[in-house]
Amino acid sequence: MIYDIEYETMPREALQAIQLKRLQATLERVYATVPFYRDKFEQAGITPADIRSLDDLGKVPFTTKQDLRENYPFGMFAAPMDNVVRIHASSGTTGQPTVVGYTARDVKTWSLLMARSLMAGGATRGDMIHNAYGYGLFTGGLGVHYGAERLGASVIPVSGGNTKRQIVIMKDFGPTILTATPSYTLHLAEVADEMGISFGDLNFKYGIFGAEPWSESMRQEIERKLQINAVDIYGLSEVIGPGVAIECYEAKQGLHIFEDHFLPEIIDPQSGEVLPNGKTGELVFTSLSKEAFPIIRYRTRDISALNPQPCVCGRTHVRMTRISGRTDDMLIIRGVNVFPSQIESVLMEMDYTEPHYQLVVDREGSLDALTVKVEVGENHFSDEVKQLQEMSDTIAKNIKDYLGVSARVKLVEPKSIPRSEGKAVRVIDKRKL
Numbered sequence: 001m002i003y004d005i006e007y008e009t010m011p012r013e014a015l016q017a018i019q020l021k022r023l024q025a026t027l028e029r030v031y032a033t034v035p036f037y038r039d040k041f042e043q044a045g046i047t048p049a050d051i052r053s054l055d056d057l058g059k060v061p062f063t064t065k066q067d068l069r070e071n072y073p074f075g076m077f078a079a080p081m082d083n084v085v086r087i088h089a090s091s092g093t094t095g096q097p098t099v100v101g102y103t104a105r106d107v108k109t110w111s112l113l114m115a116r117s118l119m120a121g122g123a124t125r126g127d128m129i130h131n132a133y134g135y136g137l138f139t140g141g142l143g144v145h146y147g148a149e150r151l152g153a154s155v156i157p158v159s160g161g162n163t164k165r166q167i168v169i170m171k172d173f174g175p176t177i178l179t180a181t182p183s184y185t186l187h188l189a190e191v192a193d194e195m196g197i198s199f200g201d202l203n204f205k206y207g208i209f210g211a212e213p214w215s216e217s218m219r220q221e222i223e224r225k226l227q228i229n230a231v232d233i234y235g236l237s238e239v240i241g242p243g244v245a246i247e248c249y250e251a252k253q254g255l256h257i258f259e260d261h262f263l264p265e266i267i268d269p270q271s272g273e274v275l276p277n278g279k280t281g282e283l284v285f286t287s288l289s290k291e292a293f294p295i296i297r298y299r300t301r302d303i304s305a306l307n308p309q310p311c312v313c314g315r316t317h318v319r320m321t322r323i324s325g326r327t328d329d330m331l332i333i334r335g336v337n338v339f340p341s342q343i344e345s346v347l348m349e350m351d352y353t354e355p356h357y358q359l360v361v362d363r364e365g366s367l368d369a370l371t372v373k374v375e376v377g378e379n380h381f382s383d384e385v386k387q388l389q390e391m392s393d394t395i396a397k398n399i400k401d402y403l404g405v406s407a408r409v410k411l412v413e414p415k416s417i418p419r420s421e422g423k424a425v426r427v428i429d430k431r432k433l
């Protein structure tokens with residue numbers, strides 16, 4: 001089902017006309033109100049009037065995370081604080097947090113996009129949504145919450161944590177849709193299991209998971225364990241929060257980007273050159289309707305590709321492939337580039353490992369060393385040392401064969417890797433400590 005049939009199925013020409021109009025208005029807005037953008041445009045020798053077509057966007061300079069840091073906390077706001085009704089911030093695990101703001105109209109737009117997203121992921125008015133994304137400065141909790149209310153579904157604002165209580169609520173209230181990070185979802189499944197409750201006996205039909213990278217094999221694992229249909233939702237605080245793009249449950253083949261509100265580009269992360277559809281590179285977004293925190297050509301560091309092919313669901317909005325990594329989470333191990341998601345895919349193919357792992361990178365002498373810690377299933381942990389050795393050798397061999405990188409594989413006890421209530425920490429890079 002489609003929430004906003006007119007806009008979500010709009011023919012491309014009409015969509016592009018809206019994009020251009022909104023882009024020009026956004027550029028005018030930031031030029032008039034944000035000194036950072038005015039300076040950038042002046043340095044590039046352009047004014048908003050120079051952008052006469054969507055192709056002209058290439059003339060506009062990029063915005064980076066560093067730019068946002070330098071304007072911390074409110075320097076990028078394009079609306080007076082009197083008109084700002086909400087503030088969120090990114091977690092800031094990689095440095096200073098990024099602070100973003102919303103006017104009342106921005107909150108309305110966001111709610112609309114989240115209502116569209118939830119419906120694309122399988123939710124309808126009649127559903128009850130168990131929302132286990134964290135409420136707070138993180139955009140996940142409140143983003144889903146407002147979208148659910150806009151859709152007319154019932155939302156349980158349970159947030160992350162108190163996991164046992166969550167399971168009791170699931171059992172007693174019978175929610176039909178689960179929203180959470182994929183890693184917390186696996187933890188929920190594990191705790192339910194410990195409490196003797198099977199997800200198969202609960203009422204869930206769909207799960208809408210995102211906020212962190214997860215592989216196709218992880219999806220299959222979640223679908224099997226929870227007996228639900230799992231879709232991928234993408235977004236980032238700087239652009240709006242969740243609700244930038246989502247898979248439709250009908251196809252589950254790429255995430256539709258809400259192009260009437262966000263203009264995507266894929267660039268070569270080294271040269272900054274815009275790449276054609278189908279090519280993999282760094283995602284760049286320009287917001288088209290935001291008031292308090294418009295963002296121009298923002299380099300997300302997320303890696304994806306765009307697919308403009310029509311989709312079986314009827315939506316005309318371009319699809320992005322699932323995020324395969326971030327330009328800054330690529331590990332370079334003795335010269336070989338590898339993304340954590342690639343290692344995840346190898347691990348998930350084994351039937352004796354659990355979907356809980358951590359990658360530890362360290363330096364031994366002048367060389368990088370990668371250790372892959374992965375939990376083995378309960379029924380394998382008691383196996384003989386020789387068998388465990390064979391298992392870890394096989395994983396190491398597969399990692400070498402598929403990814404070309406040598407890794408030390410450590411099979412660890414079930415439940416020994418810390419569980420997350422939000423985004424999982426998959427990589428510990430001791431070289432940076």
Ligand code: DLL
Binds near residue numbers: 133212235302
């Ligand atoms: O994670 C917004 C969100 C909340 C999305 C709930 C989906 C669901 P931030 O905390 O600002 O915002 O983190 C944004 O998380 O640049 C990606 O690197 C990563 N990310 C988000 N969704 C996905 C996804 C929220 N589906 C950063 N797959 C982004 C892979 C994702 N990575």
